[in-house]
Structure formats: C-alpha cells, structure tokens
Amino acid sequence: MADSSARAVTTPTGSPLPLIGKSDTKPTWCPGCGDFGVVAAIEMAVKRLQIPSHNVVIVSGIGCSSNLPHFLSSYGFHGLHGRSIPVAEGVRWANHGLTVIGTGGDGDGFGIGAGHFVHAMRRNVDLTYVTMDNQIYGLTTGQASPTSAMGQKTKSTPTGVIEHPIEPISLALASGATYVARGFSGDVKQLTDLVAAGIQHRGFSFVDVYSPCVTYNKINTFDFFRQRVYKLESAGHDPTNLGAAFERSLEWGDKIPIGLFYKTDRPTYEDLDEVLAAGPLVLQPAGMKGRTDVLDEFV
Numbered sequence: 001m002a003d004s005s006a007r008a009v010t011t012p013t014g015s016p017l018p019l020i021g022k023s024d025t026k027p028t029w030c031p032g033c034g035d036f037g038v039v040a041a042i043e044m045a046v047k048r049l050q051i052p053s054h055n056v057v058i059v060s061g062i063g064c065s066s067n068l069p070h071f072l073s074s075y076g077f078h079g080l081h082g083r084s085i086p087v088a089e090g091v092r093w094a095n096h097g098l099t100v101i102g103t104g105g106d107g108d109g110f111g112i113g114a115g116h117f118v119h120a121m122r123r124n125v126d127l128t129y130v131t132m133d134n135q136i137y138g139l140t141t142g143q144a145s146p147t148s149a150m151g152q153k154t155k156s157t158p159t160g161v162i163e164h165p166i167e168p169i170s171l172a173l174a175s176g177a178t179y180v181a182r183g184f185s186g187d188v189k190q191l192t193d194l195v196a197a198g199i200q201h202r203g204f205s206f207v208d209v210y211s212p213c214v215t216y217n218k219i220n221t222f223d224f225f226r227q228r229v230y231k232l233e234s235a236g237h238d239p240t241n242l243g244a245a246f247e248r249s250l251e252w253g254d255k256i257p258i259g260l261f262y263k264t265d266r267p268t269y270e271d272l273d274e275v276l277a278a279g280p281l282v283l284q285p286a287g288m289k290g291r292t293d294v295l296d297e298f299v
C-alpha cells in the first residue's frame, strides 16, 4: 500500500484532505448489476483506511466492470481491454507512494489480460486487484468468458462451452500472489473487509468477486451464489496454509468458499528493485543513476 507519509489525512496546516466518495458521474450499469456492490465496497474500504483521495488511483481495462473508476472521486485511468494491470504497475513504479487499485472483469483479467495478471503476481507488485467475475462478457452482450462453466450456453457458445474454465484463485495461488481472497457482491460487508485488508497488505493482493451480470448470465445469479457460498473464516480455514488454500479453491458446486484463502509475506518488487527501493521515482532527481555500467556496455 501507500507509504505512510502519503496517508496523512490533514495538510501541514491541519485542514482535512478530502476522502474518496462518489463522483458526479452516475453508474451506467444495468439496475441490479453486481458491480454496484463492488464499487460500494471499494469506496468504503478506502474511506475506512482514511487514505486521501488524491493518493488513490483506480485503474481499469475495458468492460462493464471497467467503467468503475468513473464513479469514484479518486484519480482514475480507464485503459484498454486486458491492460488494467500493466497500467497499474506503471503508476506504482512512477510513484509508489500512491495506493493503486486495479479493477476489471473476468474477460479483461483472465482472458486477454491473463499474462499480465500472472506476471504481476510473480513480481509481487504492491497493488490491489479487484475483479468483477460474472462468468460472462457483459459489455459485448453475453459471450462466454474464461470463467464460464463448461456446457454453459452463451451468445458465442450456442451449444455450450467446450473449454475448461480458469479458476482465478488457484491461478493466483500458483502464480505467487501474497494475498488471495474471494468476495461476493451480495455480501458488501465482507467484501469491504477483504478489500481493506488487501490494500493494507504489502504485496500483490487479489480479490476475485462473484459479481452477477443480471442481464446476460441467467445461471450464475445472486440466488445461485446466495444458496452456495460459505465463509472460510467460519469453516476453520488456515490462510497461512498454501495447500489447504489450493484445496478450497477447487471447491465448486453445492458449496463455494468466499473469504481469505491465503496470505503470506514476501519482499515486493518495489523493495527489491534498486532504483525503486531508493524511494518513489517522482521524488528522485531526473537522470540516469545506478546501473550506467550496463548501458556503457551497449553504447
């Protein structure tokens, strides 16, 4: 998360700095879309942590879910399909005094953006990534996504999906994410806790959220999840146990776990990179320093 110096809630003269709130842009989502619960949880989590809005950057790709940065009063960047994470990494590396939250959909993050997702977790870049996983392409009106179940009939798979779905939690565990959680937009209270803890965690925090598309996915609905989800913290799950986290991540069917799967501490990319370790780039004097010997070899 942001350096503590960037989180002061008052100016040096003691006046309060504005916290995150709703922006003047009203959400364009369909009434009842799960993404309303996610934007509410992000707003409440950032507010709870008292991070002034000018130190928060919310980045997204393209999709219904990726419209989210427009609806909050922090800084935002609405990028290209599948490119939420590289932009979020770039913002962090330019100024890792900022709190950076990547957002997007299942198509955005686990389809076209899957390579970025995996490598950011491997690097343990200190950012929080929240996916609104509705098991469908919502914006483009209902095609199968990488998390659509086998057999699911969609606009692009009229006879049913024939590919095995990606399991985002298992993928995150295998890729080295140091905070891995799953929320449900029907439980905004738990989701707020998961996002807030993810922001506080030093390292890559991933929160996959079941966020139903009420218009194009008539299978994975709010009722579908309400009948199946159970909380890991009430089931005696130990979030420091990677093997147990993997086992839980593979549960799907009558019982589907939500909550914190796994959390561990490992140095972040920003800790290990010698230039970033010296402090946010924006606070460092411009110009080459450090590894000029490497450059000399080539020029």
Ligand SMILES: Cc1ncc(C[n+]2csc(CCOP(=O)(O)OP(=O)(O)O)c2C)c(N)n1
Pocket (backbone or CB within 6 Å): 062, 063, 064, 065, 066, 081, 104, 105, 106, 107, 108, 109, 132, 134, 136, 137, 138, 139, 140, 145, 213
């Ligand atoms: C490079 C590129 N490829 C394809 C598209 C078309 N496209 C826009 S959004 C989208 C999928 C959105 O699905 P998801 O990421 O799950 O978000 P949702 O709308 O479900 O929230 C696609 C394929 C695009 N905009 N850019």
Ligand code: SF4
Pocket (backbone or CB within 6 Å): 028, 029, 030, 032, 033, 034, 035, 064, 065, 134, 138, 139, 212, 213, 214, 215, 216
């Ligand atoms: S199409 Fe689906 S994902 Fe998009 S705004 Fe409507 S309900 Fe939400």
Ligand SMILES: [Mg+2]
Pocket (backbone or CB within 6 Å): 063, 105, 106, 107, 132, 133, 134, 135, 136, 137, 138, 145
């Ligand atoms: Mg989607």
